[in-house]
Amino acid sequence: MTTVVAVYTGQGxxxxxxxxxxxxxxGVRLVNIIDDSLIGDVVKAGHIPAGVSKRLTQYFQHGEELGADIILNTCSSVGEVADAAKGQLGIPLVKIDEAMTAKAAAEYNAIAVLATLPSTLEPTMRFLAKQAEAIGKEVTILNGLxxxxxxxxxxxxxxxxxxxxLETxxxxxxxxxxxxxxxxxMARMEGAIREATGKPVLSSPRLAAEQIKEMLAERGLL
Structure with missing residues (x-):
């Protein structure tokens, strides 16, 4: 059965x-690996400690051992660890915010990044800037902590x-x-924020699932 293993740093x-x-x-089996100590350690340290990187990479490898066709990293705070781990896996690793940031960079010029933690905000802003750079575009990225x-x-x-x-x-x-x-x-707030601001609002879970669906279809796994 086609399998996606999702790795989480928290429960929510x-x-x-x-x-x-x-x-x-x-029709896809979703297997969850959850270690809710990871995000706590990142928040406490104010950066990604070496131990978090090591455990997270091991979870990605465990996902491959579980028979995953694709690994999904669900936490934007540790996206750069996921980037480093990709070369150690024999299967694709998708970051949950890949499709979202690519869409934002392609379609908009001034983009506000809303986050409740600096440890998530800063990597997301960096990733968004990289996505824009990859398509040769300059974007303005606004801090929405x-x-x-x-x-x-x-x-x-x-x-x-x-x-x-909402106030932010x-x-x-x-x-x-x-x-x-x-x-x-934060995806559950997408509609409320769109209604309050009158601006397009992008969240990652559905866009990531659609990206994975396309990747699986291309490999004949759907």
Missing amino acids: LAEPLKAVFQEVLP AVGAFDALVGGNPAVHDRIL ALTVSDKADAIVLAQGS
């Missing part, structure tokens, strides 16, 4: 991504998290052609 995205896969890739939103969420106040996210989106949207949601777990 597993169920939403499962729902997306059931809709976009209903929603300060306090992450603490509210882990503190059990999702309503406060959502309010801060409104602050940066005036100068932006579009808004990119740096964390896949």
Whole structure:
């Protein structure tokens, strides 16, 4: 059976991504590897510690051993570790924000990146800049760090998290052609942010699933 192994650094995205896969890739087996200590270690250190890189790379390799046809890295904070690990695998590794950032770079000139953690915001902004550079385009990338939103969420106040996210989106949207949601777990806010700002809003889970569907189809695995 065609299999995708998704590697998570936290708990929040597993169920939403499962729902997306059931809709976009209903005949594909989705296997989850979750280590929710990873994002905690990244947040605490303020960067990606060597131990996180090592464990994450091992999880990608375990995914291949589990029979994956494609590995999906679901965390934008560790996307650069995924880039380094690609050469160690015999199967494709997809970063969850690849399709989203490519679409944003191709279609918009001023892009606000909304995130609740600097550890996610900064790699996403760098990746977006690389995607634009790859197509020979100059884009303006705006910092949309929603300060306090992450603490509210882990503190059990999702309503406060959502309010801060919306307020931040409104602050940066005036100068932006579009808004990119740096964390896949923020996809549930896509509609609300689009309605509040009147701007196009891009989130990663569905776009990643569609990218994987295309890759599997090209290899005759669907």
